[in-house]
Amino acid sequence: MEQVFLAVENIDKSFAGVHALNDVSLKIKKGEIHCLAGENGSGKSTLIKVIAGVEKPDSGQIIIDNKKYHHLHPIDAIHEGIQVIYQDFSLFPNLTVAENLALNSQLEMRKKLVSWKQVKETAEKALQLINVDLDLNRLVENLPVADKQLVAISRALMQDAKLVIMDEPTTALTQKEVERLFKIIKSMQEKGISTLFVSHKLREVLDISERLTILRNGQKVIEGNVEEFDETKITYYMTGRNVSSNKFISEKKSGDEKPIxxxxxxxxxxxxxxxxxxxxxxxxxxxxxxxxxxxxxxxxxxxxxxxxxxxxxxxxxxxxxxxxxxxxxxxxxxxxxxxxxxxxxxxxxxxxxxxxxxxxxxxxxxxxxxxxxxxxxxxxxxxxxxxxxxxxxxxxxxxxxxxxxxxxxxxxxxxxxxxxxxxxxxxxxxxxxxxxxxxxxxxxxxxxxxxxxxxxxxxxxxxxxxxxxxxxxxxxxxxxxxxxxxxxxxxxxxxxxxx
CATH class of the missing domain: 3.40.50.300 (P-loop containing nucleotide triphosphate hydrolases)
Structure with missing residues (x-):
């Protein structure tokens, strides 16, 4: 039987009397690629913050590797191997690739002087974790979006990540960049690292995920193996309505019609x-x-x-x-x-x-x-x-x-x-x-x-x-x-x- 790494059970969270999460439960197995889907306002971001220790739930519990928490602090989540890559990647734009990757380790060593040789070695090892090659001296603000994401993933894996949460990771990526990201997620899975892939892009959900949980209006409406779903079914559970996907048929233009x-x-x-x-x-x-x-x-x-x-x-x-x-x-x-x-x-x-x-x-x-x-x-x-x-x-x-x-x-x-x-x-x-x-x-x-x-x-x-x-x-x-x-x-x- 596959072992569960993370379980959130019966989580409730309200803001000013408005339910953001209502009795939500979720399980993620070790090495599993699990998708959390839902429209904006469905509760996805709040659930991520509860798992990351940023928000304290009103009720319910979080179980990580059989350890029970009524709420986590961010440092607890990090020590348990939970890393979140937000949409803005939370990188330092005015620092280099190497500095962004080595910053945490340098702080942990509490040295008064920075060893630039050590910074380079740390950064190189970080990029090797996902088998990519980037210019270590380039400022992060000058990187394309896809490369910024690679820096964020490498940094997460340096922290001995056991679960990486990716919040809308493909928003600004081209198709080829999405394919490269998916290869990295698969390579992480081979190392036993779980991924919670948060998205509302249906094709990508079906392509990368093994299991799927859908939220709507703060409640879990369905979960199951991805084979049980298609785009139409996911759309229905996300929106609560049947959404048309008919192709557009343009009008026939007359021979003397001038183009706009x-x-x-x-x-x-x-x-x-x-x-x-x-x-x-x-x-x-x-x-x-x-x-x-x-x-x-x-x-x-x-x-x-x-x-x-x-x-x-x-x-x-x-x-x-x-x-x-x-x-x-x-x-x-x-x-x-x-x-x-x-x-x-x-x-x-x-x-x-x-x-x-x-x-x-x-x-x-x-x-x-x-x-x-x-x-x-x-x-x-x-x-x-x-x-x-x-x-x-x-x-x-x-x-x-x-x-x-x-x-x-x-x-x-x-x-x-x-x-x-x-x-x-x-x-x-x-x-x-x-x-x-x-x-x-x-x-x-x-x-x-x-x-x-x-x-x-x-x-x-x-x-x-x-x-x-x-x-x-x-x-x-x-x-x-x-x-x-x-x-x-x-x-x-x-x-x-x-x-």
């Missing part, structure tokens, strides 16, 4: 070269490719953030010149960034202000004062239209879930009467229910005549949403897929065979 967007021989030195495509009314155009393919740089050129060096851009048949973001906005081009927290929202400002900030010039009264009643009316209409879950539009936008925050960014651009919206990773960090709602709204907007472009690594998302997909590699469009060609396996094969 036409790009001809667009180039930007060092990023992309000779890009040509059209986008018609009723279509959703997808763009995918490996990291460094030039897809994001193309989007930023169309939005005027990094203007192209040469080529032509036409909107509704009219040639336009984009040399700045202001040029793009004047011509009805909008951009929803992947990093909505730092690039897309004013986090401490209200939901309403985040929506109408893009149209301040058009709602001014005499003396340059804002027509607040008109602004609030526009915001309220869009909140309703996009199903933004906001009981009070004056609440700071930072209080909303990821899915609702993304709707706010979209609402802002819709308020500007944009002709084309480019979305980079439109559902990154968004739970499955909100993800489906956002993608369905984009299809609806496309049918109403708005130009929609989606840049994404999420292949199921592209297949479900796009009527045409461009695959970019090394700054060029190498394939155009449409109709029956738009299949997950076909896209994965193309990306996996790129050098």
């Amino acid at each position: 967007l036409s790009v001809t021989n667009l180039s930007s030195d060092g990023f992309f070269d000779d890009i040509n495509f059209d986008l018609y009314k009723g279509e959703v155009l997808g763009i995918t490719g490996l990291l460094g393919s030039g897809r994001t740089e193309l989007a930023l050129a169309l939005f005027g953030y990094s203007p192209a060096d040469k080529g032509e851009i036409h909107i509704n048949g009219q040639k336009i010149h984009i040399k700045s973001i202001q040029d793009a906005m004047r011509n009805g081009i909008a951009y929803v960034p992947e990093d909505r927290l730092n690039e897309g929202l004013f986090m401490k400002q209200s939901i309403s202000r985040n929506i109408y900030v893009g149209i301040l010039d058009s709602i001014k009264k005499a003396l340059g004062l804002i027509n607040v009643s008109e602004a609030d009316s526009i915001a309220a209409s869009l909140i309703k239209d996009l199903n933004i879950n906001a009981d009070d539009p004056l609440r700071p936008v930072q209080t909303l879930s990821g899915g609702n925050q993304q709707r706010v960014v979209l609402a802002r651009w819709l308020s500007t009467k944009a002709k084309l919206i480019i979305l980079n990773g439109p559902t990154v960090g968004v739970d499955i229910g909100s993800k489906t709602d956002i993608l369905e709204k984009l299809k609806e907007l496309a049918k109403e005549g708005l130009g929609i472009m989606i840049i994404s690594d999420d292949i199921p998302e592209l297949v479900q949403t796009c009527s045409r997909i461009l695959v970019m590699h090394k700054g060029k469009i190498i394939r155009t897929l449409e109709g029956d060609e738009i299949e997950e396996k076909a896209i994965s094969n193309i990306l996996n065979n790129l050098d």
